[in-house]
Amino acid sequence: MSATLPSLQRARPASGRGQADWDALARAGSRRRAIGQGLLMAFLVTVSVPILLPYFWMFTISVSARTGGVESAVLWRSIGILVPAVLALGFLNLLTEPGIRRLYAAAGIVVVAGTTLAWAIGPDLHLQNWAFLRDPNFVENLSGRGAGTVEAQFPSVWTAFGNSLMLAGVQTFLVLSVATLAGYYLSRFDFQGRASFLQALLVLHAFPAMTLIIPIFLLMHWTGLLDTITGVILVIATLELPFAVFIMKGFFDAVPWDIEMQALVDGASRRRAFLEVVFPQVKVGLLAVGVFSFIRGWEEYVFVRTLLFDKQNWTMSLYIFWVSDDIMGVDYGVVAAVGVFYVAPSILLYVFCQKYLVQMSLGGIKG
Amino acid sequence: MATTDPSSAAARRQLANMALFLGPATVLLFMFFIAPVVVDVFVAFTDMGRSLEVTEFTTANFERMLTNDSRIGPTMAVTFTYVLLTLGIFNVTFGLLLALATTAVPERSGAFFRAIWLLPRMSPSVVYALLWAWMIGPTDRGLINQVAVGWLGLEPIDVLSNQPMLLIVLANGFIGASMGMIIFTSAIRAIPEHLFHAARVDGAGPLAVTWHITLPALRWPLSFITVYQTLSLLVSFEYIWLITNGGPFYDTMVFALYVYKRAFENGQYAYGAALSLILVAIGIAASLFMWRLLDMQRLLQTPRIEVQ
Numbered sequence: 140m141s142a143t144l145p146s147l148q149r150a151r152p153a154s155g156r157g158q159a160d161w162d163a164l165a166r167a168g169s170r171r172r173a174i175g176q177g178l179l180m181a182f183l184v185t186v187s188v189p190i191l192l193p194y195f196w197m198f199t200i201s202v203s204a205r206t207g208g209v210e211s212a213v214l215w216r217s218i219g220i221l222v223p224a225v226l227a228l229g230f231l232n233l234l235t236e237p238g239i240r241r242l243y244a245a246a247g248i249v250v251v252a253g254t255t256l257a258w259a260i261g262p263d264l265h266l267q268n269w270a271f272l273r274d275p276n277f278v279e280n281l282s283g284r285g286a287g288t289v290e291a292q293f294p295s296v297w298t299a300f301g302n303s304l305m306l307a308g309v310q311t312f313l314v315l316s317v318a319t320l321a322g323y324y325l326s327r328f329d330f331q332g333r334a335s336f337l338q339a340l341l342v343l344h345a346f347p348a349m350t351l352i353i354p355i356f357l358l359m360h361w362t363g364l365l366d367t368i369t370g371v372i373l374v375i376a377t378l379e380l381p382f383a384v385f386i387m388k389g390f391f392d393a394v395p396w397d398i399e400m401q402a403l404v405d406g407a408s409r410r411r412a413f414l415e416v417v418f419p420q421v422k423v424g425l426l427a428v429g430v431f432s433f434i435r436g437w438e439e440y441v442f443v444r445t446l447l448f449d450k451q452n453w454t455m456s457l458y459i460f461w462v463s464d465d466i467m468g469v470d471y472g473v474v475a476a477v478g479v480f481y482v483a484p485s486i487l488l489y490v491f492c493q494k495y496l497v498q499m500s501l502g503g504i505k506g
Numbered sequence: 507m508a509t510t511d512p513s514s515a516a517a518r519r520q521l522a523n524m525a526l527f528l529g530p531a532t533v534l535l536f537m538f539f540i541a542p543v544v545v546d547v548f549v550a551f552t553d554m555g556r557s558l559e560v561t562e563f564t565t566a567n568f569e570r571m572l573t574n575d576s577r578i579g580p581t582m583a584v585t586f587t588y589v590l591l592t593l594g595i596f597n598v599t600f601g602l603l604l605a606l607a608t609t610a611v612p613e614r615s616g617a618f619f620r621a622i623w624l625l626p627r628m629s630p631s632v633v634y635a636l637l638w639a640w641m642i643g644p645t646d647r648g649l650i651n652q653v654a655v656g657w658l659g660l661e662p663i664d665v666l667s668n669q670p671m672l673l674i675v676l677a678n679g680f681i682g683a684s685m686g687m688i689i690f691t692s693a694i695r696a697i698p699e700h701l702f703h704a705a706r707v708d709g710a711g712p713l714a715v716t717w718h719i720t721l722p723a724l725r726w727p728l729s730f731i732t733v734y735q736t737l738s739l740l741v742s743f744e745y746i747w748l749i750t751n752g753g754p755f756y757d758t759m760v761f762a763l764y765v766y767k768r769a770f771e772n773g774q775y776a777y778g779a780a781l782s783l784i785l786v787a788i789g790i791a792a793s794l795f796m797w798r799l800l801d802m803q804r805l806l807q808t809p810r811i812e813v814q
Contacts, residue, residue, distance in 0.1 A: 324527035345793035354542035438630035
């Protein structure tokens with residue numbers, strides 16, 4: 140119930156029932172509203188905890204687990220400290236006025252929580268699980284494994300990291316340039332077959348490319364692109380393309396016609412008007428599509444698993460898959476550390492570019 | 507711009523522009539969307555095996571598909587259950603709940619919770635699957651069992667062996683719900699504010715406002731999400747492959763994963779191509795249906811500058 144309802148009615152001449160009733164109603168209304176908001180927040184927190192908890196657990200394992208075990212005491216101890224601290228900060232935010240005293244109180248809570256945390260879990264923390272960053276033969280060096288087990292030999296994590304970076308980066312560049320050109324043309328030019336081209340593109344956008352994985356594999360085999368990163372880049376970029384073209388067309392549609400018309404009147408060609416006048420107006424669109432394509436290329440698994448075999452061509456997804464496949468029972472700490480290392484770029488990019496990503500309302504390939 | 511033959515010069519320029527702007531996209535789309543469909547149909551009528559060589563043209567694949575493959579029925583049944591449960595519980599219902607809840611709380615908190623729910627979609631699938639493997643670990647080390655055994659005093663729960671269907675529905679649903687959430691949120695945002703004010707002045711409570719104002723405005727997004735997500739759930743197998751690998755036995759073997767395994771694990775490429783024709787047909791039908799759902803008029807409005 141909105142708090143504006145009683146105040147609206149109070150504006151009318153006071154009836155025989157008196158003023159006090161309206162104030163009571165207003166209080167009851169805002170109480171009901173507070174309870175409703177509290178329940179909604181409780182619901183959202185409850186359903187969101189199962190999502191966050193595993194990520195947090197992976198992080199604590201990566202900095203605390205020792206070979207042969209999964210460390211979970213660190214997880215529960217740090218949750219026991221962090222949850223009250225976050226709750227206290229939340230209540231402080233709700234119940235006090237903004238100002239220097241609130242800042243001091245918040246700093247106090249953070250310091251107390253930090254000290255308790257350092258005391259409670261500090262001795263358990265270590266960085267041994269991150270040895271994979273330096274030593275490509277880390278699997279052989281784990282205790283309980285003899286050196287020289289052939290199947291345990293992995294490429295350096297930096298090879299996989301570089302491959303993933305190249306795959307995601309080049310793919311993003313390809314998607315951006317091709318989709319910008321096509322999106323601009325579809326937005327601004329009238330040509331024969333424009334309607335059918337757009338319709339075909341829309342059908343392709345909805346069409347699930349995963350169903351074509353067998354013929355794509357065969358095409359790669361026949362063209363000699365199988366087991367090359369170039370081949371995977373071309374495939375993934377194309378699958379992203381219908382979606383990216385639509386988004387870019389939408390951003391071009393939003394650029395006012397007048398600036399372009401002005402450039403044409405001033406004697407610029409269509410190409411020059413595109414490059415110098417319209418193109419700078421769609422930077423947000425480029426950023427949105429770029430971030431989305433990059434995250435998509437960075438996380439790709441099914442196509443790289445199907446189209447790449449050589450260890451030197453492994454991406455991060457294949458690297459972590461085979462590492463976990465090989466040493467999961469022996470050393471959770473290393474697997475968790477690789478996981479954190481792999482997931483961090485995605486999450487950082489997502490957190491920092493979130494406001495651009497939400498500008499694309501129609502998206503997403505996964506179920 | 508004076509030329510001797512303006513019409514042919516303009517036509518040439520138009521062609522050059524078209525090749526420059528539309529050419530790259532057309533070539534790529536043709537290579538990896540159109541050509542694969544043709545190749546798939548072609549290979550489905552051959553006997554291509556592990557050697558990737560074609561020795562004869564045959565309809566044996568289709569005969570086998572229709573008469574001699576006892577796996578197709580069960581995998582279809584698994585697919586149907588999986589799609590229905592995931593879509594009904596998570597992608598539509600829970601997505602809607604999340605959108606309603608996050609738009610009813612203050613904007614910053616709402617955005618925060620939506621960001622949390624998008625996290626699984628943004629993280630690499632292998633890592634996401636790994637997290638599930640750790641969640642459901644059957645010994646008392648798994649996160650669920652730490653709570654169930656350590657706090658509630660229950661027997662250790664082995665989700666993977668006992669409730670594999672529940673597992674893949676949950677794992678895909680946690681990702682699937684976020685798509686509906688995003689679409690529904692932007693649809694709710696687009697409802698004119700004065701409708702809510704008018705309803706409240708008329709004495710409608712929050713539930714009545716949701717029922718009479720918000721939900722009717724979501725009719726189109728709801729049908730879009732239902733069709734779109736049905737299609738992606740039908741054909742995607744990534745998370746199932748990573749988390750249960752179709753097991754135990756064939757309990758979570760959805761059709762798309764079965765097709766993939768026939769081709770790439772058993773080396774029966776021709777038979778896999780024939781099987782995936784079913785998926786391609788479903789895909790084409792559903793995308794044509796979705797094309798009718800979308801607002802084509804707005805999309806197709808012709809541009810206004812006619813200078814080439």
